[in-house]
Amino acid sequence: MCLRSIEEHDIENIEQEKAQLTNKIDNIIIDIKDVHASLLKAKSIKQKIQDNISMYNNMLSESRVTEQKRKNVKLRLDQLSSWQEELKVDLKAVEDIQTDFDDLINDTTERINNSNGNIDKYRKQISKLDIVKYIVSEEGVKSYIVNKLLGLLNSKLLHYLRKLDSNSICVFNEYFEEEIL
Numbered sequence: 001m002c003l004r005s006i007e008e009h010d011i012e013n014i015e016q017e018k019a020q021l022t023n024k025i026d027n028i029i030i031d032i033k034d035v036h037a038s039l040l041k042a043k044s045i046k047q048k049i050q051d052n053i054s055m056y057n058n059m060l061s062e063s064r065v066t067e068q069k070r071k072n073v074k075l076r077l078d079q080l081s082s083w084q085e086e087l088k089v090d091l092k093a094v095e096d097i098q099t100d101f102d103d104l105i106n107d108t109t110e111r112i113n114n115s116n117g118n119i120d121k122y123r124k125q126i127s128k129l130d131i132v133k134y135i136v137s138e139e140g141v142k143s144y145i146v147n148k149l150l151g152l153l154n155s156k157l158l159h160y161l162r163k164l165d166s167n168s169i170c171v172f173n174e175y176f177e178e179e180i181l
Contacts, residue, residue, distance in 0.1 A: 146174050 135144060154171050161169060169181045 143174060146176075150174060 150172060157170055157172075171179045171181070173179065
């Protein structure tokens with residue numbers, strides 16, 4: 001804008017300036033492309049990092065939830081253990097308490113055991129007395145002796161009848177009634 005006329009050497013200078021500026025522009029464009037490629041690469045790396053961060057945050061929150069659940073279970077376990085200890089103490093206290101009913105039950109159980117012992121003793125005496133009654137009675141002594149001797153008598157009678165080649169057999173019952181076969 002100086003309104004001066006352009007001379008030939010100025011044209012060469014302008015051409016050199018243009019060539020230098022074109023080279024600079026080309027270099028700057030290459031640099032811009034490199035920076036743009038680096039920017040895209042950085043954005044993709046940034047996205048991967050953000051994805052990993054969100055994944056690890058999710059895993060961290062899940063682990064926190066799991067840790068809280070574990071703490072809740074531990075607290076519940078401690079609470080149940082303390083309740084169990086309290087119940088054991090209460091149970092021992094209840095077992096140690098003696099009431100009038102316990103005394104009555106113990107007394108009644110002792111009386112029942114004594115009565116059962118007496119009943120067994122009396123049953124043995126009754127069975128002995130029944131045996132003695134049977135043996136001492138007129139029918140008992142007679143039957144007892146007859147039953148002891150009757151087997152011997154029948155076997156001897158059979159022996160002699162066979163020696164005589166008899167075709168009949170004679171057997172006596174407990175009333176000495178004969179039966180001939």
